[in-house]
Amino acid sequence: MAEQNKMISCPICGAENSATAAYCSDCGALLNPEMKKKAGKQANAGTGTGNKQSKRGVKSGSNPEKTALVTLIVFVVLALIALISSGVFDSPSEIDAHAGHNHPPGQHDAPQNQLGSGTQINTDIMNMEKQLSENPDNLELKLQLAHAYFDAGNFEKAIPLYKDYLVKKPGVPDVLVDLGVCFFNKNDLTQAEDYFKQALTADPKHQIAHLNMGVVNLTNNKMDIANDWLTKAIAIDPNSNAAKQAQNLIEKNKK
Numbered sequence: 001m002a003e004q005n006k007m008i009s010c011p012i013c014g015a016e017n018s019a020t021a022a023y024c025s026d027c028g029a030l031l032n033p034e035m036k037k038k039a040g041k042q043a044n045a046g047t048g049t050g051n052k053q054s055k056r057g058v059k060s061g062s063n064p065e066k067t068a069l070v071t072l073i074v075f076v077v078l079a080l081i082a083l084i085s086s087g088v089f090d091s092p093s094e095i096d097a098h099a100g101h102n103h104p105p106g107q108h109d110a111p112q113n114q115l116g117s118g119t120q121i122n123t124d125i126m127n128m129e130k131q132l133s134e135n136p137d138n139l140e141l142k143l144q145l146a147h148a149y150f151d152a153g154n155f156e157k158a159i160p161l162y163k164d165y166l167v168k169k170p171g172v173p174d175v176l177v178d179l180g181v182c183f184f185n186k187n188d189l190t191q192a193e194d195y196f197k198q199a200l201t202a203d204p205k206h207q208i209a210h211l212n213m214g215v216v217n218l219t220n221n222k223m224d225i226a227n228d229w230l231t232k233a234i235a236i237d238p239n240s241n242a243a244k245q246a247q248n249l250i251e252k253n254k255k
Contacts, residue, residue, distance in 0.1 A: 124148065139168055143175065155182040173203040180212060189216055207236040211246050223253060 006019035015026040128145040132138060146161035162179040166172065180195030193216045199209040214229035230246040237243055 122148070122152065125152070139165055147178070150178060150182065153185075155185050158182050171198070171202045173199040173206045173209065176202065177206065177209050177212065180209075184212070184216065184219075189219060192216055205236055207233050207240060207242045210236065211242050214246060214249065218249065218253065226253070 007016045008019050008021075009015070010017060010024040010026065015024055017024055125145065125148045128141060128148060132141050132145055135141065142161050143165050146158045146165065149155070149158035149161065159179065159182050162175055162182065165175055166179070169175075176195045176199035180192045180199070183189075183195065184192035193213065196209045196212045196216065199206050200213070203209070210229050210233035214226045214233060217223075217226035217229060227250055230250050233246040234243040
């Protein structure tokens, strides 16, 4: 009993503890190695297993900082999954070299000969010209530059590029149609019609080529022949823009 009432001071924090205590009740420092051994033997005798608790005892409750970190990680992972699903990290899709082309004759995006009239040349065209001068055998670059000239209304520069492309890749219907439109805009209806026919030989179902044949014959005042071509163009794909244009031309020439 006297031993239990005796008090000892902790050598670390100075707190008063029972002489029978193995660890300080305040800071957990070791007070009496002999009492530690005794307490361990008693615990093993009572439970059959060693007591693996730390000197400071088992901590209870959650750690707010750890919980916040886990929540942040979950949020970031979910955000990444959402971005990946939306296609943000997908590689850019390949540009369609023919996008916006195969216009009906007379339809282009800028006044004719814009690049030859002394106005400022588009930076993209200048870059393509430079690249092509350094790599004159790059067919796809040559075709892109031809399209750029076409859209600028400079058919004089577009024509030789289209022709060079066809030398290496003959019979490409889209390029044949664009070349025919160039000649149409130069009022050379004979060559325009010839290239449209070549396109139809390569692809008998080429709708724009049918439409353009109708336009050429309308320009030549061959109304019946023009209506036949326009009707065929509509039949290929009645819901397309080309079909709507063909129908408008038929209606217009009924008046």
